[in-house]
Amino acid sequence: MSDDIITRPPLPEPPEGLNEAWPAPDYRTGQKAIFQEAATALFGDNKFDTVIIDAPTGLGKSVINTGLCNYADSAFYTTPQKELRRQLEEDNLLSGLYEVLRARADYVPCQEALSRTEMVYNCSNCPVNRAKDRYYYDGLDRSKIEGVPESEVPEGAMGVKPVACSNVMQCNYWKAKVSAMRAQTAVVTFAYLIIDSFLMTYQLEDETGNVASQKSFANRDLLVVDEAHSLEGQVASMFAGFQAGENIPHEIRSKISNVVPGSLIKDATEPDYTAPIDDHVIGIEEINGFAEIRKAIHDYIAGVNERIALAQSDEPNTEVLTREDINDLQRLIAQLDSLYNGFERHLGYDYDPDESPWLLSAEQGSEGLIFKFQPVHVDQFLKETVWSRADKIVLSSATIPSYGGLDRKSGAKEWAARLGLDPETTHVIRADSPFPTSNRPIYADNPVGNMSNDGFMGHFDRIVDRIRELAEKHSGQKGLIHTSSYSQAEALADELEDLAICHRSEDPNPKAAIRRWQGEVEAVEDVKDTEKDLLISPALSEGVDLPDDKCRWQVAIKVPFASLGNPRVKYRKNRLNEIDWYLGEAALTMVQAAGRGVRHPEDECMFYVLDSSFSSVRGYTPRWYRDAIV
Incomplete structure (x- = not known):
């Protein structure tokens, strides 16, 4: 494969105002040419809506990316690497130009959670963030937090309404999220951007009519994905697939084991055996079996909901469920819902193993088999959850996967196509290392x-x-x-x-x-x-x-x-x-x-x-x- 540039599409003159958008006092070697070419391709009068920056370590791609975000009306700056997000947050030159939203677990929770010294919370495991764990009581000046002894629960403190994190003004995570939603450029992890795509964008309103912050980010003008080279594998293994893990009831996993090829069970339980690759491919013949599993999940959820309803009723001789028991059952329902949706969305009757094959594998867990479902291709998933979030896209890395074409530029476009982007509207910029x-x-x-x-x-x-x-x-x-x-x-x-x-x-x-x-x-x-x-x-x-x-x-x-x-x-x-x-x-x-x-x-x-x-x-x-x- 040649490194030579075969063609270079003509570009218009750079758009006005680029110098004002540049975030550094001056340019390093190679930065100005890349920045101007990328901005011209994205914001000039031409057909391009995607730019790939294939440039080695040391050129300062984060400065170039931030400059492009500055020029856009609004931007997401994201990366699959949590460490790079930390580096952006700690960058003395750039950190004032964007708002960083960290993971919930990286924030200290509100004062109410901290006041319970026997429990250690962050904004991820804080009871405010856990469904139905936190309640305000009419006429009371404090809230019940999971872990409070029953003797401390005020009389008459049942049958009250849950309060969401977004309505708690002291919540550090939500304050950071609101700042990021209001900022021109929001730095988020790639995982968060995917999760956010499943949330509705609307204003939250309390009982008095006061409007709180919106629940998720609106779409933006520009999306920058830094260190984008590992997207395919990470999306396939971490985001696009789903699994029936050990938190799923044994009877559901047993039904799955009755559907999958026996060689996969043997592969998981016998160390010296490897199942043929064809047995991992989910075929049409398994789809009817998965439909029956969906029905079993639906029936199981209905049974759990009935248990909860009976326990909360005045019927005599009903099962006694504590608030913690109910919380656990509701979390199980959420996990079963997710599994149900995975089967319905990806392995329903319209599934085509020739067009978009999915793979199934089994692993031995401490309490039985764990089943993992994974797509071979991730283009459709990225189209729906990531590329739809912005009008223009930048993918940058020192190691763009560009090994499939006649030269590295055409190879990069083939990679873009595998990610669900249009190679015809993709402009590729390559640079050599400035280091001797x-x-x-x-x-x-x-x-x-x-x-x-x-x-x-x-x-x-x-x-x-x-x-x-x-x-x-x-x-x-x-x-x-x-x-x-x-x-x-x-x-x-x-x-x-x-x-x-x-x-x-x-x-x-x-x-x-x-x-x-x-x-x-x-x-x-x-x-x-x-x-x-x-x-x-x-x-x-x-x-x-x-x-x-x-x-x-x-x-x-x-x-x-x-x-x-x-x-x-x-x-x-x-x-x-x-x-x-x-x-x-x-x-x-x-x-x-x-x-x-x-x-x-x-x-x-x-x-x-x-x-x-x-x-x-x-x-x-x-x-x-x-x-x-x-």
Whole structure:
């Protein structure tokens, strides 16, 4: 595949007022050209409504993106990476130009929740946010909060009306949400934007006629998705699908197990067995069975509602349900409703496995089987929940998946089509790295061996020896070791305990390990870690900023090919024969990893590749990356 630009569509002159929208005192190398071209494509007199910015780390894409948001009438700035949202919030240059809405769990709850010292709340688990947990009582100056002993509940405090978070003026989450809804640019996570698409946009009104804040965001002029390269996989695995987990009653999951192929049950319960990929594909023959499951869910919900109604009635000899029991049952109803809607929306009688196939897998849980339903394609889901939220769209990343076309621009348009965007109205902007190759060399000429399959353990001793050699070469310098799994990281850390800190599986957030690695200790027992220059982790290939002395060298133990244990990966590689996609995704992760330690033109960080299979993905990396390979 060529990196050459075959065509460049003519664009009109840049729109007026661009300089006033630029958020920085001046432009870095390459920024002005990208900013003007993107703004002209989006806001000029032409056919484009989508811009893809394919530009390497260090160009300052967040500044470009913020400038485009400034120029728009209104904007969403979003990212699939929570860490990048935090970086935007803490950016001294840009943070005053937008309002950031964090997750509910990141906010301290209202004073009423905090007053109950025996309970620890945030705005996610606060009783105000939990359905029917919080009530105001006529003539009373306080509220009942879940966890209050029955003896403290005032007499006559039953049969009252629930109060929503949005009507509580002290709610920190809602104050932040109102600010974000009123701002020209709102920074939200990609997950939140999807959730918000299911909420109605209307004004909330209390009994006195006072209007509170609107419940959700209205659509906007511009939507910017930063670090957009991972959208396909993340949407398929985290948002577009649904599951029958262990919170779903056993009798419902049993009915599902009666419908699915027996090979999937065997796949989940026998470690040495792998079901054929065709058995994961939901066929037309399963649809009637899913219709019966929908009826079973409907009947189960009706039965639960009847239990609640009887318990609240004056009928004699009825079941006694506490308020907490009722809350639990109502949450179960909500979960069953979600499962019902998943079957009805995606696997109803209009389901076409040839046009839009869905995959089914089973996992062994602690209390029985868990069933997961996942689409192969995510274009329709994104059209309905994300792209519909704005008139114009910007997708930016240092690693745009552009490996499917004759050149990288046409490849990027093919990727846009897979996401549900129109390639004919998509304009692609590419830029090379402004950093000299001498500052970011990639050493791939002396690999330890092929790390696929059992290669890691087969070459384990040589891997340890090579890391020790590199640590001696870079003595006194911070080094980051990238692995493909926590088990690999922990095995290496056990052998390199004198040199390395390990980001282990029990701590999914790597921040604590990074702080220890950088000498920022909070406990006496961590002081010894400040003397260790290596950090080993499977989760730091992106979303981490390590300039200058924070990281001077890195090692990639294994090329991170997507797991063929994931039915969607296996289906795309083996059934759809998308070899370019499979190799290209691994290549882009290698590009992302190398960029963690080179953050500005004067920065330096060496990158060592120990896996000989890198040769199979090398051609899928952008030219500016290949130019640095030694």
